Amino acid sequence: MRKRSITSYDVAKAAGVSQSAVSRAFSPNASIAKATRERVLEAAKELGYQPNAIARSMSSARIGAQQKTGLIGVIFTRFEDPFFARMVADLSRSVQACGWQMLLFTVDTHSEVDSALNTLMQYKIDGAIIMSTILSDQMAQTCRAREIPVVLFNQSVEGLDVNSVQIDNRGGGRLATECLVETGHDRIAVVGGETGDATLMARETGFVEYLLEAGVELFIREEGNFTFSSGREAGLRLFSRRESPDAVFCVSDVMALGVLHAARFELGLQVPQDFSLLGFEDIPAAEWPGHSLSTIRQPTRRMIRDAVNILVDNMQDLDSSPRRERYKGTLILRESCRKRNLPEATQR
Amino acid sequence: MRKRSITSYDVAKAAGVSQSAVSRAFSPNASIAKATRERVLEAAKELGYQPNAIARSMSSARIGAQQKTGLIGVIFTRFEDPFFARMVADLSRSVQACGWQMLLFTVDTHSEVDSALNTLMQYKIDGAIIMSTILSDQMAQTCRAREIPVVLFNQSVEGLDVNSVQIDNRGGGRLATECLVETGHDRIAVVGGETGDATLMARETGFVEYLLEAGVELFIREEGNFTFSSGREAGLRLFSRRESPDAVFCVSDVMALGVLHAARFELGLQVPQDFSLLGFEDIPAAEWPGHSLSTIRQPTRRMIRDAVNILVDNMQDLDSSPRRERYKGTLILRESCRKRNLPEATQR
DNA sequence: CTGAAAGCGCTTACAG
DNA sequence: CTGAAAGCGCTTACAG
Numbered sequence: 001m002r003k004r005s006i007t008s009y010d011v012a013k014a015a016g017v018s019q020s021a022v023s024r025a026f027s028p029n030a031s032i033a034k035a036t037r038e039r040v041l042e043a044a045k046e047l048g049y050q051p052n053a054i055a056r057s058m059s060s061a062r063i064g065a066q067q068k069t070g071l072i073g074v075i076f077t078r079f080e081d082p083f084f085a086r087m088v089a090d091l092s093r094s095v096q097a098c099g100w101q102m103l104l105f106t107v108d109t110h111s112e113v114d115s116a117l118n119t120l121m122q123y124k125i126d127g128a129i130i131m132s133t134i135l136s137d138q139m140a141q142t143c144r145a146r147e148i149p150v151v152l153f154n155q156s157v158e159g160l161d162v163n164s165v166q167i168d169n170r171g172g173g174r175l176a177t178e179c180l181v182e183t184g185h186d187r188i189a190v191v192g193g194e195t196g197d198a199t200l201m202a203r204e205t206g207f208v209e210y211l212l213e214a215g216v217e218l219f220i221r222e223e224g225n226f227t228f229s230s231g232r233e234a235g236l237r238l239f240s241r242r243e244s245p246d247a248v249f250c251v252s253d254v255m256a257l258g259v260l261h262a263a264r265f266e267l268g269l270q271v272p273q274d275f276s277l278l279g280f281e282d283i284p285a286a287e288w289p290g291h292s293l294s295t296i297r298q299p300t301r302r303m304i305r306d307a308v309n310i311l312v313d314n315m316q317d318l319d320s321s322p323r324r325e326r327y328k329g330t331l332i333l334r335e336s337c338r339k340r341n342l343p344e345a346t347q348r
Numbered sequence: 349m350r351k352r353s354i355t356s357y358d359v360a361k362a363a364g365v366s367q368s369a370v371s372r373a374f375s376p377n378a379s380i381a382k383a384t385r386e387r388v389l390e391a392a393k394e395l396g397y398q399p400n401a402i403a404r405s406m407s408s409a410r411i412g413a414q415q416k417t418g419l420i421g422v423i424f425t426r427f428e429d430p431f432f433a434r435m436v437a438d439l440s441r442s443v444q445a446c447g448w449q450m451l452l453f454t455v456d457t458h459s460e461v462d463s464a465l466n467t468l469m470q471y472k473i474d475g476a477i478i479m480s481t482i483l484s485d486q487m488a489q490t491c492r493a494r495e496i497p498v499v500l501f502n503q504s505v506e507g508l509d510v511n512s513v514q515i516d517n518r519g520g521g522r523l524a525t526e527c528l529v530e531t532g533h534d535r536i537a538v539v540g541g542e543t544g545d546a547t548l549m550a551r552e553t554g555f556v557e558y559l560l561e562a563g564v565e566l567f568i569r570e571e572g573n574f575t576f577s578s579g580r581e582a583g584l585r586l587f588s589r590r591e592s593p594d595a596v597f598c599v600s601d602v603m604a605l606g607v608l609h610a611a612r613f614e615l616g617l618q619v620p621q622d623f624s625l626l627g628f629e630d631i632p633a634a635e636w637p638g639h640s641l642s643t644i645r646q647p648t649r650r651m652i653r654d655a656v657n658i659l660v661d662n663m664q665d666l667d668s669s670p671r672r673e674r675y676k677g678t679l680i681l682r683e684s685c686r687k688r689n690l691p692e693a694t695q696r
Numbered sequence: 697c698t699g700a701a702a703g704c705g706c707t708t709a710c711a712g
Numbered sequence: 713c714t715g716a717a718a719g720c721g722c723t724t725a726c727a728g
Contacts, residue, residue, distance in 0.1 A: 290612060
């Protein structure tokens with residue numbers, strides 16, 4: 001039998017007040033005399049008492065307080081990507097700053113999200129943020145029915161009645177392509193993602209779209225799965241062809257770095273002399289001197305902040321209609337891209 | 349007023365049994381007739397009922413069950429480091445696999461850990477894992493008093509009565525240095541960490557120790573703070589001197605990559621022709637073709653697994669004495685190190 | 697195997 | 713401002 005932990009009753013006895021008074025002493029807006037509160041707080045300190053958040057949320061459940069458990073579920077995936085790894089840390093800070101705790105659940109595939117949410121709901125989370133993955137239509141409805149606000153971060157689902165915060169991936173893809181076309185490239189390859197990933201597909205769609213409008217033919221497409229090594233392999237394939245591309249757009253930075261390392265260190269090519277390279281996301285390693293990778297930057301901090309704010313707002317007003325924030329990406333031009341038309345471009 | 353969520357009473361009514369029966373239906377080892385359980389489970393499914401984990405843990409609190417809340421607090425820091433970012437994901441998976449949930453708290457400095465633990469304790473976590481940072485002696489005692497097992501991951505505190513799981517940093521430092529000395533380097537520099545960081549200091553201690561024993565003089569010391577850019581700056585300083593080192597040992601991979609990029613792309617040096625480079629940790633980017641960074645590898649997976657196991661064991665047997673696991677690092681020799689003595693070494 | 701009842705540690709109307 | 717009491721949604725002795 002374990003030790004009983006000290007409760008508000010112990011403090012009440014020590015302070016010579018009722019248990020209710022102890023509870024009030026720890027509730028910011030409760031009606032309690034200043035002197036009483038101080039006496040209680042002192043006794044609590046002496047005994048090392050801290051209110052039990054779990055019990056607290058049980059009692060509040062009845063009322064329908066805004067912060068019921070103080071728990072926010074976060075479902076996380078794609079940790080291979082430094083962009084996302086960092087994100088958890090930032091998110092964690094934001095959530096803490098708002099006075100919530102973060103219950104983290106890691107999944108490997110989209111299909112696990114529903115069951116993860118189910119588990120999290122057993123803990124009566126006040127809300128959920130889903131990073132870089134999606135939930136089923138059915139589960140979205142369940143969340144609404146149970147009044148658990150959800151925010152999709154870096155993903156969205158057409159027609160789904162859920163908050164989302166996301167960069168304009170298609171626009172970003174266009175931006176990248178425009179840069180490549182404007183600087184006179186005409187053998188432009190793309191390293192896309194698997195077709196299941198809406199985010200990556202949208203970037204590629206923007207790319208294809210712009211190419212079409214500009215009347216430039218797609219040189220060749222390779223596919224990767226968001227990892228460095230898949231980028232490396234794509235790069236190896238890209239430059240083992242009879243005719244090589246003069247520009248490569250990768251739908252993620254990590255893959256772009258894979259292409260870069262393969263081309264430069266395994267095939268002896270030079271960037272941007274032999275080809276221009278463009279990524280997406282602007283991860284820290286993109287600006288390392290040896291990489292100097294041009295890319296489309298996402299306003300990550302801002303997106304995180306907004307995601308948390310939207311969640312908090314929605315928790316306060318459960319009936320508000322879903323918000324879908326879209327952000328423009330910024331072209332960050334580094335040395336991996338040829339800056340102006342090359343002589344040969346004028347020769348045409 | 350919010351909707352009342354459905355409870356075991358609703359299910360009981362629907363299934364025509366007592367509320368106790370519903371509870372038993374959801375407890376694996378409860379004494380309940382198979383038929384009853386099935387009937388209850390069916391009714392529950394129909395109503396979309398799931399036991400409230402919070403209420404559940406409240407009731408169990410009385411008993412002193414092993415899994416009280418099912419919550420494990422994780423305190424996390426140093427997200428700049430890809431090594432650690434990945435770690436959270438791995439840890440999260442392990443924790444989930446054991447049936448626990450992970451309550452993540454992010455801190456920036458060691459000094460915030462105590463208060464983070466305090467907050468987590470309000471949620472009645474069953475145990476805590478502290479990543480790469482430490483707790484005060486006082487807080488360690490509080491945890492023991494409240495019977496909350498703690499495991500330090502990648503850190504340890506001399507004389508503190510707490511479980512820990514950690515690589516033998518000093519041994520790793522020695523291993524690295526041995527490699528450098530044995531291959532004939534004699535102008536060996538080190539990029540160490542700030543003196544507050546026991547982990548980094550231990551690596552450096554091993555380095556200095558071995559050098560002393562081998563009778564090789566320390567060429568020069570630079571200091572970084574675990575980030576790429578601090579490594580880069582250290583590299584810039586290192587090679588702007590009249591006489592340059594012929595080998596650099598960095599106490600972390602990220603800093604080593606900083607040195608590499610600075611040397612190669614900003615100063616035009618070649619690795620390992622101009623100097624050998626050795627890191628610590630073996631992060632993914634270490635093996636990228638262009639980096640091919642030699643390093644000391646940590647058995648990360650195993651350490652994570654052990655940390656979780658130790659925590660679980662300790663939660664089961666609260667009186668077990670603290671375990672301190674130490675792991676040997678492995679030297680991973682890649683191209684950033686000169687493999688054998690150079691001609692000039694024989695000329696001496 | 698089953699139900700009635702106490703209790704986990706709080707919060708908050710309710711009545712002073 | 714304060715205390716007594718009900719209730720949050722469960723689990724588990726206890727008595728059948």
